[in-house]
Amino acid sequence: MSAALFRDDAQLRECDARVVAVGPEGVTLDRTVFYPTGGGQAGDRGALVRADGLRIAIADTRKSRAPGATPDDAVHVPDDGQESALAHLAPGDDVRAIIDWDRRHRHMRLHTTTHLLCALVPHAVNGCSITADYARLDFDMVEPLDREALQAGLQRLVDGAHPVQVRWITDEQLLAQPDLVRTMTVKPPLGYGRVRLLEVVGVDLQPCGGTHVSNTAEIGSVRIVKIEKKSARTRRVVLELD
């Protein structure tokens, strides 16, 4: 099992790790700062660098589909043209795992903004996608949304400089508080004994395994570029960073 360092500290940009396996799926490590695609958030890119200079460019990170894998087990997917470098990488090698921080920080800013939107729109979420260029969040609702009011609300929450922190609760505690779950399409992973809650202090609290900024002020300038009626029961909000 791989240690998912980003779950406790999303601000980590790199770490030392040992190669566990090199296979057709990609490279697995004993620990990583690379976030694997999940919960709507795109997987990280970056590089694995060995002390002798061998460098594997990583194009994506995904959850392992190997039998017995947990949600923390990430596969680092090499970029095109890495075959000859990969041929020199072996289990047991020590590497430095380095993420593309500019891209990841955009994910974190946009992802945290989706939590602020959840606080402003009191409806269930039935779709979510977070990339470096935009985030979109689909709400299960029939009422129209007021873009100017939402934009002003987001700005107020960013300017409010609310701390963002992680809390863990047991499966039983979550099952006793089903109202915590805002997303219909992404169920929190039960069966591992504990569930990760993301708290924007005083604003939002819900299960989430993604990466977030440490304070809403770190989001900076974000704007709602589109609100659309996706279907009779879905309103889609699209966000971009300035």
Ligand SMILES: [Zn+2]
């Ligand atoms: Zn989140």
